[in-house]
Amino acid sequence: MFLLAAVSHAALSPQLVYWNSVLPNTPMPSAISDFNNPGRDTNVNVGHGGVNVNTGHKGKPWVVVTVPNRLSIVYAAAETQIHDDDPNVALFFLEKELRRDAKMNLYFTKTASGGAAFLTQKEADAIPFSSAKLPEILGHFSVKPGSAEAEAMKTTLQDCEEPAVRGERKYCATSLESMVEFSMSSLGTRDVAAVSTTVAKAVTPRQQYTVMEVKALAGDRLVACHPEAYPYAVFYCHATATSKAYRVRLVGTADGVVVEAVAVCHTDTSAWNPNHVAFKVLKVKPGSVPVCHFLPDDTVVWSRSGQGRAST
Template sequence: MLFLKKSLHVGTVLPEGTMFARAEAPKSNHFSVPLESKYLATILSHFKIPDDSMKAKQVADTLRSCGEQGKKKEPHMCFSSREAMARFATRALGVSRTRAAITRIHGHETPNSMYVVEHITQVSNNVVPCRPMDFPYEVFYCHRPKEVQSLTVQIKGLKDSMPYVTATVICHMNTSGWDKQYFQLLGGERGEPICHYMPHNYIMFY
């Protein structure tokens, strides 16, 4: 889902097999503990997750990411409540009210789907993206990145020209501190803007 910003324009063909749908965690949460690593055993026991399973590792990784409050300069936090998530975004953006943008899928996706960019609209440079984490119930990781630009991209089918996706895109405008593997993968130069599409179960506040 990563690409160089300079490659995004009307007529850009997305790689074959690009899909915006993602599996969603159950939204209902009748069990709640702080999202901290010291509660890992309690969570695994409650949801009957084997200690040595891949799912247990994913839950541990999520708790670790959510607990690293002091390791990043940008505001960030995890939430199991969408209302709390919206309140955090309002504070982090310094506004009285936020709007939410999500990627919307209008057609039916298949692994053979071929898309082409039809229209691009700039949205905001002041955003809080929230991504779902691997967890037994819905948990989002939200942060307030610096030097970004968000866009809405209308995507249609390459063969039938039917509208298929209204995609939210975030571009990181200063990538000078990124690992060199990204530039090797994309064929770009260190520091140049890199963007990514947000799957349909991500939320961006602006």
């Protein structure tokens, strides 16, 4: 697993100052604040010589309540990737199932930032971010070619360079500033809101949850940003007008844990791989009905600002 690095507390202030100046009335979701203050014992020292990364063994844990490896945006997962006894099978559901008092069997786990932290836009712009420059980038971060870290960086760069799927706009944000600006540009307004799933406990049992409240996010456009493995915080963002998002309050039957989850429903799946696991699980065909799933707590969903409307 790729080892990510953290920045010192002194380096956090530019991101926080930027957020408060651009989005003064918007609460910062934990999926972003975790990358502003990872709280790790590793350091990234930014100076005239660039960024010197000193990593520790602080890998990013895999999240069960997610679609593996950005399944929701790659759309190419074969049905063999998930077996019937895999807890991820329960993640996909139909939009009509998202209603108050509905019961869902889920397994939520609270994630950590893995030690990654945002660079400022100026710092990020000074470092190459391209597959063609991979040897230079590896040297910059003192990463050994062929190592697990190097392969993770290579994969991230390749993912970021793939063309967007039909009906979407994509961008890899290498700073908080670039994530915010991409989201505002894609949504057509600077009046935006950002949300992420929050889990009250670090570890919860696999259990049945009851839906207590469902609220649709405002607007018909969304931007979802997913963290990538890299020496500093990089988010793969994609904008679409063919998805809807909901804030869902869930309560666990076994331990009473409260989860404020974000669910996304893809309204046009006609371009997805017909062998996508969602179609196997839901027994539906591409493009026939919206396909929904919950997002992990390290993913940010941006929407136009406004009070979400309650759903029954």
